[in-house]
Amino acid sequence: MTVRTRFAPSPTGYLHVGGARTALFSYLFARRHGGQFVLRIEDTDLERSTEESVNAILEGMTWLGLEYDEGPFYQTQRFDRYNQVIDELLDKGLAYRCDCPKERLDKLREDQMARKVKPRYDGCCRNRQVDPDKPHVIRFKNPADGVVVVDDMIRGRMPFNNAELDDLIIRRSDGSPTYNLTVVVDDADMGITHVIRGDDHINNTPRQINILRALGRDVPQYAHVPMILGDDGARLSKRHGAVGVMSYRDQGYLPEALLNYLVRLGWSHGDQEIFSLEEMVELFDIGAVNKAASAFNTDKLDWLNQHYLHHAEPSRIARLLSPHMGRLGIDPSTGPELAEVVKAQAARAKTLAELAEISAFCYQDFEAFDETSAKKHLRPVAREALERLRAAFEMMAYEDWNPDDLKRVVERVSEELEVKMGKVAQPLRVAIVGRAASPGIEETLMLVGKEATLRRIDKALAYIAEREGAA
Structure with a gap:
């Protein structure tokens, strides 16, 4: 007997995560047993079924990578x-x-x-x-x-x-x-x-x-x-946030992270948490699915997504990140290579949207310093270090603007002032990024570039001067 499974959604809305998990389980069962996976659109509810919903289902299946062998078949036909x-x-x-x-x-x-x-x-x-x-x-x-x-x-x-x-x-x-x-x-x-x-x-x-x-x-x-519950134990619904598959894409989740999360909702294989699609096909057992309902945990999904962001090919993440940068009004071609930004920043973000937000400083000046970071690090005592750094950076040729030479400048200023490197690097980081968190200081300077570095140090010095005047 050839195994044949099907996923048969009604096109009365988006492809929700419960439906996506059902599709995934059906897909994995067919693939594990050498069978076929069929997609059927149950559109006999003529009043509620829409072409827009059909397209949303097909788009969701494509984004998740759940390839069907036959279909889509439409009941209205x-x-x-x-x-x-x-x-x-x-x-x-x-x-x-x-x-x-x-x-x-x-x-x-x-x-x-x-x-x-x-x-x-x-x-x-x-x-x-x-x-x-x-x-x-x-x-x-x-x-x-x-x-x-x-x-x-x-x-x-x-x-x-x-x-x-x-x-x-x-x-x-x-x-x-x-x-x-x-x-x-x-x-x-x-x-x-x-x-x-x-x-x-x-x-x-x-x-x-x-x-x-x-x-x-x-x-x-x-x-x-079994059904999927929200964090509060109630049946998963719109009020729990994004329950449509494509809304997760729009928020910056990767399809492999969502699939990995969904397969673990009610099924497990020992203590393993990370599964490639190939491993899911090899290991998935429908008989091992829990009878009880599972609760959707966004924190767990965020953890998985961060893992995949960090370990994926930077060039692929850069392609996916580009539209998120565009939504912030940023043209990635006007700054550093996006793949280089991904290498420096991916481990710091849970989603592509967050990755775009924390990387905006590489392409555009920020409007204001983070108040807490500036209060702690842009104090009058930091003025001399920033002035020396600015002078040294201004003297550097563009071809010398590389991580090794930039790091040596920061270390030299630290030695000249006889202070620990953090006393120099942290005020500089806040000056360049606007907050106290970024990649290594030499990577940060490299990504921002010489002209923006000088301009932002000037802004930090003006902030310090205003602070001194108000004292």
Whole structure:
């Protein structure tokens, strides 16, 4: 048997992280077992489905690198097939027409709720002749007794009594097929062997199994993945921040970091935290996924992203960083090579957006000094060191503006003043960067360049003079 899995999102919004994790698990299971991964767009909700959402799903899958072998298939292009199956069920007496008015169904539900009985259709039209030319729905004739057993790959054996399942609608009065019918037909026609999906579908599974059996089709194996919770224990939602995959890209997360984080939400392999995609394929076991819900931890994602930023090829990070610099109004071609900035700064940032922010000083002058840093380091006692450094830097030829020679200048001024190097380097760093954190002082000077260095030292000296005047 060739393993075939599928990811089947509804295009009613962005690709959220819960869906992305389901897609990842389905992808890894297929790849590990030499199978195929199918993408299907379940767009039968005509009112809510949009082309924009379809594009967001496809864009998210591409960004994450989850390559599908077949698809995307669109359910709206398969209505003839669904109607063919519905007609087959009607002909075999496994489905029936129902014209119960909404008022009757509402009253039925109210009475059942009042009696604390599980709401379900009472089969009123099971044995009635309904005029096919008048408005009606089609219902599947669910078995009246017996048990449906779901042998879930994550949750184990789950039995469901047929008496608890009602005759669900498989075609609406407007002629459109419903989810539980379309998903069954698609899974059967596409030869899906393993259905990996969210646990919000558990109640649908016994109904879908009954339809598959009525059609004489093989039943796939199911694995229901638990939901993702926010940091506060509530179901993950917009109020927890960025829950759409592409919003993480826009904030400066790398796709490999998000994949690595998602695979660890509910699954583990010993104490290993860092996984390449190849390692995920080799090691992932759907049966080892935790049954309990997982909590999304942004700090953990930040830690992983920082790791990947630091260890990725600088030229690649530079390409990804460039638009983030642009959002700050910076043209990276006007300063040092962006890859060199990445080498110096990547270990200091959690995201590309943060990397852009802390690297802006390499390309443009800052508006004001960080108040705490300036108060501590730009004191009158630092004036002489900055004046000597400025004079030495001004005398340097542009071809001598390199880390080794720059470091020697700072060391020489430190020796001349008979103070520790930090007493010279820190005021200089605040003068050049505007704050007390940056790469090594020689790297910082190299990245900023001679002209900006002199200009910013002048600004620092003016700040000190104003401070002395106010004393």
